[in-house]
Amino acid sequence: MKTELKTSTVESLLGVLSLRPMSGYEMRQFMEYSTGNFWRESFGQIYPALKRMVTAGLVTVEEQKGDGHPAKKVYRMTEAGAEHLRGWLGIAAKPQVPRNELLLKVFFGDRAEAGAIAMQVREWKAKEEVNLQRYERTLSEIETKFAAHPGMPFWRMTARYGIAQAKALIGWCEATLEEMQGVGSREQGVESGGCGDEC
Amino acid sequence: MKTELKTSTVESLLGVLSLRPMSGYEMRQFMEYSTGNFWRESFGQIYPALKRMVTAGLVTVEEQKGDGHPAKKVYRMTEAGAEHLRGWLGIAAKPQVPRNELLLKVFFGDRAEAGAIAMQVREWKAKEEVNLQRYERTLSEIETKFAAHPGMPFWRMTARYGIAQAKALIGWCEATLEEMQGVGSREQGVESGGCGDEC
DNA sequence: ACAGCCATGTAAACCGTTACATGATTCG
DNA sequence: CGAATCATGTAACGGTTTACATGGCTGT
Numbered sequence: 001m002k003t004e005l006k007t008s009t010v011e012s013l014l015g016v017l018s019l020r021p022m023s024g025y026e027m028r029q030f031m032e033y034s035t036g037n038f039w040r041e042s043f044g045q046i047y048p049a050l051k052r053m054v055t056a057g058l059v060t061v062e063e064q065k066g067d068g069h070p071a072k073k074v075y076r077m078t079e080a081g082a083e084h085l086r087g088w089l090g091i092a093a094k095p096q097v098p099r100n101e102l103l104l105k106v107f108f109g110d111r112a113e114a115g116a117i118a119m120q121v122r123e124w125k126a127k128e129e130v131n132l133q134r135y136e137r138t139l140s141e142i143e144t145k146f147a148a149h150p151g152m153p154f155w156r157m158t159a160r161y162g163i164a165q166a167k168a169l170i171g172w173c174e175a176t177l178e179e180m181q182g183v184g185s186r187e188q189g190v191e192s193g194g195c196g197d198e199c
Numbered sequence: 200m201k202t203e204l205k206t207s208t209v210e211s212l213l214g215v216l217s218l219r220p221m222s223g224y225e226m227r228q229f230m231e232y233s234t235g236n237f238w239r240e241s242f243g244q245i246y247p248a249l250k251r252m253v254t255a256g257l258v259t260v261e262e263q264k265g266d267g268h269p270a271k272k273v274y275r276m277t278e279a280g281a282e283h284l285r286g287w288l289g290i291a292a293k294p295q296v297p298r299n300e301l302l303l304k305v306f307f308g309d310r311a312e313a314g315a316i317a318m319q320v321r322e323w324k325a326k327e328e329v330n331l332q333r334y335e336r337t338l339s340e341i342e343t344k345f346a347a348h349p350g351m352p353f354w355r356m357t358a359r360y361g362i363a364q365a366k367a368l369i370g371w372c373e374a375t376l377e378e379m380q381g382v383g384s385r386e387q388g389v390e391s392g393g394c395g396d397e398c
Numbered sequence: 399a400c401a402g403c404c405a406t407g408t409a410a411a412c413c414g415t416t417a418c419a420t421g422a423t424t425c426g
Numbered sequence: 427c428g429a430a431t432c433a434t435g436t437a438a439c440g441g442t443t444t445a446c447a448t449g450g451c452t453g454t
């Protein structure tokens with residue numbers, strides 16, 4: 001029934017518009033502080049997408065000018081848009097190609113200068129600890145400020161996801177750092193990159 | 200000192216070549232079963248990158264033909280290549296833009312058909328459980344088959360990362376599913392996508 | 399014979415960010 | 427008056443996947 005979906009820019013914008021009518025500029029701002037930890041769109045994606053969405057009848061536009069601000073185009077989701085969003089919410093998310101540069105560096109850790117990888121793991125741990133605190137603040141903010149909103153339980157779930165993930169990563173960093181104490185990548189000996197006959 | 204790095208295709212190939220000389224085809228195969236869970240490259244990236252790497256003096260090529268197989272180009276890392284790899288391993292990994300489509304759907308969960316999101320969380324949990332088992336098999340395989348390899352401790356760390364992550368996600372899925380029992384997205388009432396004045 | 403793997407490469411399409419261009423308003 | 431923010435849009439660039447083109451060898 002649906003033609004193959006390749007990306008979710010349109011759907012993420014519909015999701016935001018399902019909360020209230022907004023301009024493209026506001027949509028980006030909204031995403032930045034709400035879904036910013038797991039989804040964001042840039043203007044280069046948003047404006048062309050909105051144009052297509054109008055053509056497809058998923059949204060309507062209304063220009064607001066002359067009320068003090070610069071001209072603003074307010075988009076409003078149509079019933080067709082709501083249906084499109086519902087349909088998208090019902091189908092499984094496409095699995096994403098995994099790419100984790102830090103893990104790649106860890107994997108080749110014995111090729112690195114001694115201590116180089118451990119330092120990065122420490123830095124990453126510090127960053128995740130900051131993230132964890134932020135997620136926890138976000139969680140309590142969601143619970144207090146949007147207690148009455150029907151979306152609140154779902155927003156809370158996404159915040160808890162961040163918390164669970166951050167905690168797991170911090171734990172992994174600690175275990176990894178402990179193990180790296182006894183390993184010592186390429187202190188001596190392994191000097192040539194020319195590759196002997198290991199493997 | 201280093202000119203700005205934009206991507207890590209070249210470095211990932213150097214990492215693989217630091218283990219032993221290989222053809223482009225073999226590099227992809229190797230990545231698929233070793234770093235496949237957090238890093239992979241496609242032929243469309245690999246072959247052009249190898250060409251550039253030869254020009255830059257990071258690797259040398261040697262054509263092997265007439266030994267039964269189709270012609271094969273075996274690449275070997277140079278000392279300059281090893282140095283480049285070491286340099287890259289020493290600098291911090293660029294933070295990646297987060298994109299998690301499932302979380303985006305959870306966030307807009309109250310706009311979905313009742314049960315639609317819960318079903319996806321269940322499916323995701325099942326998938327992560329399969330992953331977890333796979334990571335655990337990988338871990339014991341690494342420990343037994345490569346016990347003597349200097350890279351082993353690092354490979355083991357990446358496997359443990361997968362295990363830690365999978366466990367955290369399974370836990371989150373369970374908590375989320377339990378909570379969704381009491382929520383019930385848009386059973387009745389919220390019919391219009393036209394957006395009232397919530398928010 | 400045909401499928402499937404080995405092996406290399408190119409071209410097109412797509413996705414996405416960043417920079418640029420423009421201009422109004424607001425606040426210090 | 428200048429900087430920051432509001433606001434919309436386009437162009438260029440770069441990264442990545444997918445499909446295509448080619449062909450030999452291996453096993454059933």
